[in-house]
Amino acid sequence: MKFPVLETERLILRQLTFDDTQDLFEYFSLDEVMEYYDLETFKTEEDSRHIIQHFNSEFEKGKGFRWALELKSNGKVIGTCGYHNWYREHFRAEIGYELNLKFWQQSYMKEAILPILTYGFETMRLHRVDAFIDPSNISSEKLLSSLNFSKEGTLKDYFFEKGKFVDATIFGLINK
Numbered sequence: 001m002k003f004p005v006l007e008t009e010r011l012i013l014r015q016l017t018f019d020d021t022q023d024l025f026e027y028f029s030l031d032e033v034m035e036y037y038d039l040e041t042f043k044t045e046e047d048s049r050h051i052i053q054h055f056n057s058e059f060e061k062g063k064g065f066r067w068a069l070e071l072k073s074n075g076k077v078i079g080t081c082g083y084h085n086w087y088r089e090h091f092r093a094e095i096g097y098e099l100n101l102k103f104w105q106q107s108y109m110k111e112a113i114l115p116i117l118t119y120g121f122e123t124m125r126l127h128r129v130d131a132f133i134d135p136s137n138i139s140s141e142k143l144l145s146s147l148n149f150s151k152e153g154t155l156k157d158y159f160f161e162k163g164k165f166v167d168a169t170i171f172g173l174i175n176k
Contacts, residue, residue, distance in 0.1 A: 004123070010073070011069050011071065011072060011111060013112060015059070020052060023076055025042055025045045027101055028041070033099075036133065036136075058084060064083040064093065069112050078100045079099035079109065081112045083096075083116075086124070091127035092127060095117075113143075117173070128173070130170060132155075134167070141171075144171045147173065150173070154170075
């Protein structure tokens with residue numbers, strides 16, 4: 001299967017390549033970006049190459065998609081977004097995303113997620129999309145609510161991240 005390319009007004013959503021290493025390192029190396037992410041803050045560009053390899057491997061295995069969010073204006077990758085934990089037999093997947101701090105509060109992630117949701121419901125035949133976020137991640141909660149995800153509850157000590165158990169608030173969107 002060929003990796004799908006999607007477009008929005010300001011973005012090209014495409015497969016990550018090793019040419020994106022520096023752009024990813026620029027923001028994955030920031031504690032503010034990694035605060036709610038399940039990985040440690042990146043220390044080297046090699047960390048960026050590893051995550052690119054991981055995201056592409058998941059696609060090759062048919063487990064999900066992770067799109068690079070490339071600015072049409074200059075080709076810079078400012079984030080990623082996509083599906084993981086794709087359970088075809090249950091017609092559901094989880095969505096995840098992150099964005100370069102310089103582009104927060106400018107509606108880029110909402111712009112990216114909308115066509116990804118359409119792709120998920122129409123092409124992947126998803127019935128449900130889940131999102132797990134840290135309960136204190138107010139920006140993600142606002143984003144998901146603006147996309148009509150429903151807050152379904154908080155799961156206590158649901159993930160073990162960065163050496164400790166953390167809660168997760170689950171949001172769901174059902175294709176009706």
